[in-house]
Amino acid sequence: MSSLVSVVGVWVCYAASMKALLILGLILLPLAAHGKIYERCELARAMKRLGLDGYRGYSLGHWVCTARYESNFNTDATNYNPGDQSTDYGILQINSHWWCNDGKTPRAKNACRIQCSELRSADITASVNCAKRVVRDPNGMGAWVAWTKNCKGRDVSPWVSGCGL
Numbered sequence: 612m613s614s615l616v617s618v619v620g621v622w623v624c625y626a627a628s629m630k631a632l633l634i635l636g637l638i639l640l641p642l643a644a645h646g647k648i649y650e651r652c653e654l655a656r657a658m659k660r661l662g663l664d665g666y667r668g669y670s671l672g673h674w675v676c677t678a679r680y681e682s683n684f685n686t687d688a689t690n691y692n693p694g695d696q697s698t699d700y701g702i703l704q705i706n707s708h709w710w711c712n713d714g715k716t717p718r719a720k721n722a723c724r725i726q727c728s729e730l731r732s733a734d735i736t737a738s739v740n741c742a743k744r745v746v747r748d749p750n751g752m753g754a755w756v757a758w759t760k761n762c763k764g765r766d767v768s769p770w771v772s773g774c775g776l
Contacts, residue, residue: 645731645732646686646731648687650684651679651684651774652771654684654702655671659776664776667743667746667751670771673762676762677703677755677757678702679761680757680760681699682701684702686733688702695716698713698716700727700730702735703730703741705723705730705741705742712725712727722744723740
């Protein structure tokens with residue numbers, strides 16, 4: 612009888628542990644599934660579909676090049692800037708001082724009128740819409756240091772080469 616009680620006790624303990632792991636997994640799943648690392652051509656197709664090719668005179672290659680050097684194609688990327696206490700968010704590293712609200716950047720402007728967390732989604736629609744707002748300013752793509760250093764004045768056609776666009 613005592614061995615039966617032991618087996619039942621082990622089973623109950625095992626079942627409780629599995630239930631706890633399942634619940635923990637369900638709680639953590641949204642955190643793990645938050646962002647996405649795009650493949651180059653996959654990103655080029657998404658950006659083209661969302662209207663970035665030729666937007667304000669910048670070819671699709673310029674946008675893909677910028678995303679590569681800003682975030683390595685990672686929608687979940689963030690970069691804290693201690694100088695002005697702002698943070699850059701998402702695949703295009705859009706800054707919280709000027710463009711989005713993260714609830715912690717002093718004197719933030721939020722010109723795109725969005726929460727910064729929206730820029731970290733696997734769906735890049737919010738990032739593209741905000742990028743369109745950024746590039747309408749007089750600096751154009753010069754707002755992105757990575758574009759100025761790595762893409763401006765260069766042949767950016769290799770960034771969309773072989774993508775069938």
